[in-house]
Amino acid sequence: MARFFINRPIVAMVISILLVIIGVVAMVQLPVALxxxxxxxxxxxxxxxxxxxxxxxxxxxxxxxxxxxxxxxxxxxxxxxxxxxxxxxxxxxxxxxxxxxxxxxxxxxxxxxxxxxxxxxxxxxxxxxxxxxVTSPLGLFALYSPKGTYDSLFLANYAYVNINDPMTRVPGIGQVLIFGASQYAIRLWINPDTLAKLDITVNEIASALQAQNTVNPAGQLGGDPVPHGQEFTYTVLAQGRLASVADFENVVVRARPDGALVRVKDVARVELGAQNYIRRGRLNGQPAAIVAVYQLPGS
The missing domain is CATH 3.30.70.1430 (Multidrug efflux transporter AcrB pore domain)
Known part of the structure; x- marks a missing residue:
């Protein structure tokens, strides 16, 4: 057999090429489960x-x-x-x-x-x-404002609202993380001297915010059972969660004996800011939000 291929090298080369081609085709079609x-x-x-x-x-x-x-x-x-x-x-x-x-x-x-x-x-x-x-991201991309019109906080929240959920629903994507800034939050910068003068604690302010920042279902008018001739049902809408800086400023912390009300704006400065300020995102010197996409394990 060896002498046959030695005397006919072209046959040996053709067989070798065929074996390589068959191996490449088999490798490409090999099931992932293997x-x-x-x-x-x-x-x-x-x-x-x-x-x-x-x-x-x-x-x-x-x-x-x-x-x-x-x-x-x-x-x-x-x-x-x-x-x-x-x-x-x-x-x-x-x-x-x-x-x-x-x-x-x-x-x-x-x-x-x-x-x-x-x-x-x-x-x-x-x-x-x-x-x-998963240990490492599948890919990363950045959102930035070429002219510096928006800061990293705005860009990060834009990514949270418009990119995070749609990308998470893509088959094979397990997690989407956004770096560069946190989400928007109402921040209260409390004046400790004013608290001491009024004998108010931080826990009182937190309790007042929790008690007055709630959803209040008010029911409806004209619902069953109703008198004959009642044709319409009206849903009563009550004020729900606080939605603006002014709403938080007007939260009542305490009612004084003389009838005066101590509101949040009397003891703190309220502003729309970030949940935390421990991260900053930049791309080529410009504020940016970095979006990291992670593959779903097993996909």
């Missing part, structure tokens, strides 16, 4: 505790959740990161490579619900997210 997953599924749990430092986050948030998370089915290991900047705790739980990420997410969420009663109320009110984690 490539094993080598990275273990990871679930990311994020909690926020406004005003807390890293030690407080570790003791009051991370520890109770980690205690409940220990022993979850087919978990390999977990680790947490507590950040004073932003008062945020991130817990990453890694599972066996053979597990289903969707099942791992459900198991992680169930363990979190067991720890929820041990967490500070502010953490529960802020909300805790449990998502499938």
């Amino acid at each position: 490539y094993p997953n080598i990275a273990p599924p990871e679930i990311l749990l994020t909690a926020r505790y406004p005003g807390a430092d890293a030690v407080t986050l570790e003791q009051s948030v991370a520890t109770p959740i980690e205690q409940q998370m220990s022993g979850v089915d087919k978990m390999l290991y977990m680790y947490s990161l507590n950040q004073a900047a932003g008062s945020q705790m991130q817990l990453r739980v890694d599972f066996d490579v053979t597990t289903d990420p969707s099942v791992d997410q459900v198991l992680t969420n169930l363990r979190y619900t067991q720890a929820a009663s041990q967490l500070p109320p502010d953490v529960v009110n802020q909300g805790v997210t449990v998502i499938k984690s």
Whole structure:
């Protein structure tokens, strides 16, 4: 057989070329399922505790959740990161490579619900997210104002409103993160001297805002049962959540014995700003919002 190919080199070359072509075609058509997953599924749990430092986050948030998370089915290991900047705790739980990420997410969420009663109320009110984690973004792009007309706060909120949700609904996209600035928020810059003179605490202001910034369903007029001849039903609309700086300024904090009202604007300066100021986005020296797109694990 060897002498046959030695005496006929053209035949040997043709067979070699055919083998290479067949191999390339087979490689392209190879099912993806034949490539094993080598990275273990990871679930990311994020909690926020406004005003807390890293030690407080570790003791009051991370520890109770980690205690409940220990022993979850087919978990390999977990680790947490507590950040004073932003008062945020991130817990990453890694599972066996053979597990289903969707099942791992459900198991992680169930363990979190067991720890929820041990967490500070502010953490529960802020909300805790449990998502499938990916290590690096699939792609990044930036929104910027060429003439500097808009700042990074406006651009980031534009991305939150017009880009975040539509891109998250795209098949294969697991998460969209926006860097550069946070979302809009009403900020109260409190005057401590005025609070001391009026003997008012910050908790009183927070309680007044929570009590007066609510949705108030007022019912309807002319609903069943009604007298004969009633043909119309009218929905009663009451003032709902506060929507402007002026609305927040006029929130009543306390009524004094002489009948005078102490409002928020009497003890604080109210403005429309950002939730936090720990991030700034820039592109070529211009304010920008950076949008990071992450692939859905398993897609």
